[in-house]
Every structure is written in structure tokens, then in C-alpha cells.
Amino acid sequence: MAVTRIIANLKAPDPMALAQFYKQVFDLDLPFDMGWIAFLTTDMTQKIELHTASQGGSGTDLPVISIGVDDLDATEAAVRAAGAEVVYGPVKETWGLRRFYFRDPAGNLVNVVDS
Template identity: 30%
Template sequence: MNIALQYCHITVNDPDESLAFYRDALGLEARNDVASGGFRWVTLASPTQPDLEIVLSEPHAGRSQADGDAMQALLTKGVLPNIVFSTDDVDGAFERVRSSGAEVLQEPIDQPWGPRDCAFRDPSGNMVRIQQAAKA
């Protein structure tokens, strides 16, 4: 039996604003843009991992009012789980994302546990980290 991760969900306030960040600043490819019940689900993928898609959706999309309100509160507080991307050029990735106007949380540094990484906030306040494996 084979098993693989297919979707990773990121809750966002504005799919258009977030699409610009994940597509234009990070370089992901837009795959699907589906509207249903007044909400949108946008999927993106990296050309290097075409079978793994990131789904951007609003807090109330596909959820009850109470659950959507709870998700919105967590998103507003900035405490939803972060997402970590890997790259072979963290400094280049940092410059590309910074030039998009994204909020910088951490410039590239060598971490004591190995990778070189940096961090940003996406337009909704989610923490996005980008790391490069330590050189052997």
C-alpha cells in the first residue's frame, strides 16, 4: 500500500490577496479555483511537488457559523499552525518574498539545529517559514 499527503489547508481572510502571496511571491502554481455557497477554495502546488496541493479557504468556508467564528478568532490572533517550505536558495527566496511587501518576521539565519531559514507573515497573518537544508 502506498500513501501520500495530497492536500494541506491554509485558512485565509481573502483568497485573492493570499493567492497573490502564494503564487506571485512564493512561486506556486494555481491549480483550481472553486466557488460554492458564497466561498472559494483555491488550490496551488509547487512545480517540484505537483501531487501535493495547498488549499486556501476562508474561515467560514465549509464550516458552521460557530466553527468559522472560532477559526476566524484563531486566524486573527495569528496562532494557527505555520507552514514550512524548503528551498535550495533561502536567501534568494527571502529576497523574492520580501520584495513582494510581505511582513518579515525573521531574516535568513543559520539555526543551531541545522537549516538556514527565514520567516514571513502571509496577508492573513499566518506564519510562513522557508528553510534550506544545512550544507554537509
Template identity: 30%
Template sequence: MDISIHSTFLPQDDPDAALAFYRDTLGFEVRNDVGYNGMRWITVGPPGQPGTSIVLHPPAVDPGVTDEERRTIVEMMAKGTYAAINFATKDLDETFSKLQAQGAEVVQEPTEQPYGIRDSAFRDPAGNLIRIQQIR
């Protein structure tokens, strides 16, 4: 069996802020930017990895989501507890310094974790947790 990750979805509640963060701060390529009924789905991905994408989507617009579920999702996003993604880099200290200098919201400075990795954490403009691990 040959399976790879094609795309993952992260909610965004401000498409312009999401675009600026993923394109300008993280340096990702914009692969698609689609508007529909006043909402936007923005697909971004790391340069040199055309087969891997992140779709930044409006929160809780899926069919079947109730109003109560929608409120819960929006509340969890505001607290930064709804969605997360892990990235990896060859030089965590350099990456951390660049993101911090560009104003990314720091959650955790580079740290040796007891489970064997070294990582740091940020939040994107929607509150999604972004962990960045050092490649060993």
C-alpha cells in the first residue's frame, strides 16, 4: 500500500490574517484561494513539497454542524484548543528566531521534551497551535 498525506484542514476566521501568516511569516506557497458565499478557502503548502497542502477553511461550515456545535468550535478556536499541526525544521533555533522576529505568537520557546524531541510552539492568527520540531 502506498499512502501519503495530501492535505490537512485548519480553520481560519480571518482569511487575510491567515494568508499573511502562512504565506509571509511561514513562507508557504499559495496554491489556491477560493471564495464562495462570502467565505474563503485558502490552500497553502511548503515550497518544494507540491504534494502536501494545508487548506485554511472557514470554521464550522460543514453540513450537519448544529448551532451549538458551531458556538463550541468558535469558542475553542478563541482559546487555541480546537486545532493543531506539527511541522519540522533542520534548525529549530533559527526558525524560532525568525518567526518570533516576525511577530508570531510564541507559546513555547525551543525545549527538550522528556519524550525525546526538541520543539517550540506558536499560534496562528485563528489560535491554531503550531508545533515545530527539530529534525534529528
């Protein structure tokens, strides 16, 4: 048996509005919308990871999702321009990652990491 993908499901009172936020900030495609669920995709190949944790590191709350990006500063600017609140960082952690957290419009805590 081989895992072929792992999908994050973010709870939102208005899934399409939240999908539009992520589409705008992370330049994702929105190929599917059923009203109660919207799919966001990219053509990029990704490796599969599933993390288990008791906290988010450095004494932070555990985010619901982590998103790796190639330009952390540009992503932070896009998050702020979209009206989301950056609640932690950007910071270079002692274990080497550079990251920040934000709250999306539905209140989800999201970790963005320079990959």
C-alpha cells in the first residue's frame, strides 16, 4: 500500500470565500466548487508529509496546516494585503526554519514556512 496524497480540510462558514482568500494569497487554482466544499490545487509536485505534534514549537499554538513557500517575505505581504492578521513572526527558529503564522478569515491558525 502506498499513500498517494494527504489533503487538509479547513473548516469555514463560507468555503468559497475562504477558497478565494487562499487562491489570492497563494496563487492557487480553484477547479472545483460544490458550495459546501471547494478544491484548491497547483500543478506542482509535492511530497507527502503528515506531522503529529503537541504544540507548534517555540511555545506557540499548533497550527491546523503548514504551507511551504519559495518567498516568505512576498507571501507575508500577500497575507497582509488580503487582510489577514500575522500573529507570529516572521522568525528564524532555532531549528533552522524561517516562518510566520497568520489567522485566515475563518480563524484557522496557519503556519507558513520558507521551503
